[in-house]
Amino acid sequence: MAESGPTKKSDKTHPPFRETLLRAIGACVIGAIVAIVIPNVFGEEFATRKAARVVAPFVGAFYKPDARNDDITVVLVDDKVIDDNHESWPPSYDFYAKIVSDVGKYRPSAIFVDLIFSSVRTDASVKGLQNVLKQMQAEHIPVFLAAGLNDKRELFVRDGLEGLATKVAVEYDPDDIDHVVWTYPMVARDSKHARSAALAIYEDALHHQIEDPKEELALTWGLYPVRDGIEWTVLNGNGRREAAHKDNDGENGHYPDPASDVFKENYDLYCNESQQATPLVIGAVWHALAAKHGRPVCVFHHTLYVREMSYPNESQSNRLEWLLKDKVVMIGSAFGYSNDVVVSPIQDRVPGVYLHAMALDNLITRGPDYTKAIELHELEADGPHARALLLLVIGGVCVLLLALFKERLIEPMKDSYRDARQTERIEIDETIVATTRASDSNDHESEQRVTLQLHAEVVKQRPGRKRRRFLARLAEGVFLTRMKALEVLLSVVMICVLLYLGHWVFNVPYLAVVHVTLFALVAEWFEWNKKLIDWYLGEKEMS
Structure with missing residues (x-):
């Protein structure tokens, strides 16, 4: 058988x-x-974008922070400094004139103001800003002003500021699917001469040239965070993200001073500031897969708050010298309810000025052969x-x-x-x-x-x-x-x-x-x- x-x-x-x-x-x-x-x-499929957000930390881990240390510093204007200077909203031109003047004392290689001065106000404070811009011209410190675009797709700023600084475009298009900023325009859409902030600074202040910048820059967001980044915090009890500079006793919706014991016991940075690649990548991937869990990575570029420049002591003066001298200084806003924010695949929501900083960083790192944004289904002979x-x-x-x-x-x-x-x-x-x-x-x-x-x-x-x-x-x-x-x-x-x-x-x-x-x-x-x-x-x- x-x-x-x-x-x-x-x-x-x-x-x-x-x-x-x-x-x-x-x-x-x-x-x-x-x-x-x-x-x-x-x-367009969402899966590609989701996978790209998972991949972004790995790619960012290979992006070295040389340019950010040697060339770029972000200066932030927040609610705290506006309150301290008894400014209303929007702040006066004199307020911004003082910021530009204070930065200019440290002899930066360039100053970029990421705020569009387009409206004519009833006050006469524009004269102070005019004088400061003329002073920067006399001292050969190039200043770049964010500008609006008129119906002819031409850059403009308000009367009285024309000719005193280089006008630059600050438009960008977040992705339609996940709202992440994957690309950065080198020139404004439907315009031949409206250069973006990063391109204008790269060419005029850093003295490099890009022959045909019509192709958008495919952004690489750096992974390794700085320790002096955005000071946003998360209240451990309910996860609310707030600025860390409310200076009273925590009543009536305000929050305690960051130096107080109450603050230290109840607050945490909203982001991951580890300097080790493995926890950064794991945390960023986890956050990309489930946004409610984990924390995004802290910002990539050194950050200075305007209030830190008010009364510097000796150690602060040394830090200011290191952060501002011979640097491209990008002045942006980080107000509590500002809509000037971008979404990074690694850092999540950050003030818009960091987009221009990252784009300029990419140009400095890659040079004229920057990574160009392309679509596989739109084949071209290039x-x-x-x-x-x-x-x-x-x-x-x-x-x-x-x-x-x-x-x-x-x-x-x-x-x-x-x-x-x-x-x-x-x-x-x-x-x-x-x-x-x-x-x-x-x-x-x-x-x-x-x-x-x-x-x-x-x-x-x-x-x-x-x-x-x-x-x-x-x-x-x-x-x-x-x-x-x-x-x-x-x-x-x-x-x-x-x-x-x-x-x-x-x-x-x-x-x-x-x-x-x-x-x-x-x-x-x-x-x-x-x-x-x-x-x-x-x-x-x-x-």
Whole structure:
């Protein structure tokens, strides 16, 4: 009866290389349809943006903070300094004139004021600002003023300030899907001469030139935070984010002074200021996946509050000298209810001035060959699109290599393991049969008696066989889990390779790199899906 059992060993052979190649190409085609064509038919997909927010901390970890230390400082105007100076809203021109004058004393390389002076007010305080701007011209300190755009898409500031500073555009377009700022315009939309703040400072103050800045800058947001960043805090009890400079006793909706014990016991920075890459990346990824959990990373650029310049002592004077002298100083607002905020994929909501600081940082780091924003489905005959297509080809090659590796190494290992287990089960059954027949070798009774003895022997050994079968299945599960973990690890390696090559070698914006990586990953997952179906159908046939 043993001869009717299952065959001892399968005669599986590797499929020919041509078949493997066709299967890999088919997976690439399906992946391309899913990852590229379908989003363009049904609209931009949120999954790409979500994946890009997860990837952003890893990319930002490779972005070194050299430029921020040597070139850029952010100066913030907050509610505290307005209250201290008894200013109403909006603050007077004299208020801003004093800020520019105080900064100018430290001889910065440039001053950028991220506030549009477009309306003509009834007060005459504009004369003070005029005098300060003329003084900066005389001292050869370039000043850049945020300007509005008129109907002709030309930059303008209010009467009396024209010609006293360089006008710059501060428009930007957050993403329609997740509202994150992924790109930065080099010139204002529908305008040839309205340069952005970062471009104008890069060209005029830092004396570099970009020949054709029509392509938008694909922003890389730096990961490593400074310790002197935004002083926003979170009240531990209810998670409300507030400025940390309310200086009374905490009553009537105000909050205690940051130096008080009450503050130290109940307040925390809203952001993660760790200097270690691992907790920063983990926290940022966790926050990207579930915004209500974890904390965003603190800002990337050194920050100085205007109130810190009012009565500096010796140590503060040294810090001011280090932060302002020969730096590009960007003056922005951080009011409690300001709408001048941007959303970073790493730092979350931050004052808008940090966008211009990060864009300028990118230009200083990359130079004229800055990372240009592109769309894969809008193919053009230029270098960035050619590099993106090359990355797409490399993604297909990665999928092919993984398919070959699994086809030639991982799957044979699984087949060998299953064949070994099958052979072991057959040998156990044949041993039982042989033992039963040997014990009755001199007895020539009917086949029915042999069958009954065989059944009795099987029943007698059933508890041990069940235990062995359970252990065998457990071992098989561990083995298959290890194989699947190996496949997952290979996919992770493929993702890392594509991200590194795309962003740091081919200079492709990581939003496009993530798109290509998703294409490759979808193609790879389709291969896994096919394997799963093949295994399932094969198991059904065996049963």
